[in-house]
Amino acid sequence: MTEPWIGTLRGQFQEIESRLAQPGTEREALKRDIIALFKRVDGALTELGQMKEEIKGLVERYKQQGNVAAPTAPQFTGARPAVHADHLGASTYIEKGWSLISLGDYAGAIQSLEKALSLSPGDVQAQSLLGWAQMLHEDYDDALGTFSRVLMKEPANALARINVGYICLKKRIFGEAIEHLSKAIRLDNDRKATLYAHYYLGLVYLEREMFEDAQTFFRKTLKLGPNLIEAYFELGRALWFAGSRDEAVKVWDEGQKANKFNPWAKRCKEMLDVAAAGGEVPRSLAS
Secondary structure (H helix, E strand, C coil), X not given: CCCHHHHHHHHHHHHHHHHHHCCCCXXXXXXXXXXXXXXXXXXXXXXXXHHHHHHHHHHHHHHHHCCCCCCCCCCCCCCCCCCCCCCCCHHHHHHHHHHHHHHXXXXXXXXXXXXXXXXXXXXXXXXXXXXXXXXXXXXXXXXXXXXXXXHHHCCCCHHHHXXXXXXXXXXXXXXXXXXXXXXXXXXXXXXXXXXXXXXXXXXXXHHXXXXXXXHHHHHHHXXXXXXXXXXXXXXXXXXXXXXXXXXXXXXXXXXXHHCCCCHHHHHHHHHHHHHHCCCCCCCCCCC
16 A cells, blocks of 8 residues: 555656656756655655664664563574675565564565575575574474575584574474584684574573583573673573572572663563562473
């Protein structure tokens, strides 16, 4: 459905186009009107671009205020694809898919990226982004297949590998999760991938009730990325279940002080309240 203001601009365009087709039309008046219309459209595009960036800010604020389920997927911070002219138009759909993932419209991103791949089959960038969109949309089987195709072409793609590890964790395929996450750590070619590989390995061992191993990986996570507040939350749980309850309380206190506006800091505070009340700390990843 066309917005009314777009219809107005389109009407002005058609009026000028009609005058241009008529012989004897005063050319200077046409020139002025064409320039004026161009400036109106250009100004609208500038304002829309600014509003688009502001909307992205709203999305981030919405995400920050939302409820957090553990574990979180790797944060999507991929570089914007370089849009280049190609006769198939696949790059335009890739760029659109990237934007939609950034905005949290994962279903729309999947549709756009599948279109890109229909135009340019086997494009690794499109496949990687499609895997992200499918994973964030919780289409785990589809995402696993997509990332597997990426890894066949790029075995050293550490981000794709930790995403496979995350999916295996969610599907409770712990052996494969450990394999992929450990390989990402050995590759050590992407700082973000190495950080999340340690964090997810901590979660794997926590789920398997191997609490000392879990603590080791969560502590390494916090050394690599002190701002990953969820690691405080999970380290506290690993300590609590291992019987080190005073130390767990200390870690949660550090987490809730690290960034009071972070949703995970709020969860650390919730655990402090539970501990103080003598309640039960949740064992489930989905708690």
